[in-house]
Amino acid sequence: MVEFSDHSLEINGKKITWFKDFLETNTNKIGIRFSGGSDSTLLLWMLCHFCYKAKKYDMEIYPFYLRDWWKKVPSKGNKLKKILNLIQQEFPKLDIKPLDLTIFYSYSVPHIPLKDSKTIIDGIQVLRLEPSCEKKEIELRQKYGIEWFINGRNLNLTKEEILQIGLTEKDYQIRDVRRDADKILEYTYDRDDLFEPCDTIKTMPFYNITKIDVKDLYEGYNLLEKYFSLTDSCTSNKFPFPCKECFWCKERRAIFGMYDGGIQ
Numbered sequence: 001m002v003e004f005s006d007h008s009l010e011i012n013g014k015k016i017t018w019f020k021d022f023l024e025t026n027t028n029k030i031g032i033r034f035s036g037g038s039d040s041t042l043l044l045w046m047l048c049h050f051c052y053k054a055k056k057y058d059m060e061i062y063p064f065y066l067r068d069w070w071k072k073v074p075s076k077g078n079k080l081k082k083i084l085n086l087i088q089q090e091f092p093k094l095d096i097k098p099l100d101l102t103i104f105y106s107y108s109v110p111h112i113p114l115k116d117s118k119t120i121i122d123g124i125q126v127l128r129l130e131p132s133c134e135k136k137e138i139e140l141r142q143k144y145g146i147e148w149f150i151n152g153r154n155l156n157l158t159k160e161e162i163l164q165i166g167l168t169e170k171d172y173q174i175r176d177v178r179r180d181a182d183k184i185l186e187y188t189y190d191r192d193d194l195f196e197p198c199d200t201i202k203t204m205p206f207y208n209i210t211k212i213d214v215k216d217l218y219e220g221y222n223l224l225e226k227y228f229s230l231t232d233s234c235t236s237n238k239f240p241f242p243c244k245e246c247f248w249c250k251e252r253r254a255i256f257g258m259y260d261g262g263i264q
């Protein structure tokens, strides 16, 4: 990993310029979709890190998390607050607002095509996370005047890379295809006419890096012990947790060597 003086950086040959671009604007209110996963935690930490490097201390950062009403596993609320508190302590000059934790009512059916979010399954309307997040962003923008929203979405490994890290063809099939290299920039929320066009590069600082790069950034910034260990990747909505079955569990185990909670 190399950081440049203009606040861009390079990881495994890929350039990350979002922080540089952001710091060249006058934006000082930003919302972050904060799930307490490895990606959003790293993203928030790096945002604070680059604001400090640029001596940009007038930041108001608004983390928000949408918890699926259907989830049977315990709320991550306290865990998320712990991560936020640690980051706030490390960067006391920035203003990280209290977590906005919203319960939303979805029906978690993996891999429903995005446009099918109005599908009725078992008599229940399916609401995907993405349109719910978008509505939350609109609400927060109106309430606090937030100018910009970001999230930690990043790129899938290719099939070859998946096999190289010890996962199988079957594991590759259960990935979120919207994160494939040829799809990630086409990604838009399931929006209606109320929403502005989505600028994916602007909202996704990590759009061109993979989880392997995420791990290398954790290592490069020496954040594995302090922050990564607190993150959760499993998206299962029932016990046992972590499920060790979902793509996020498998990917985490293959790349970081452990499931959530340090479980081997």
Ligand SMILES: [Zn+2]
Residues within 6 Å of the ligand: 233, 234, 235, 236, 242, 243, 244, 245, 246, 247, 248, 249, 250
């Ligand atoms: Zn899982």
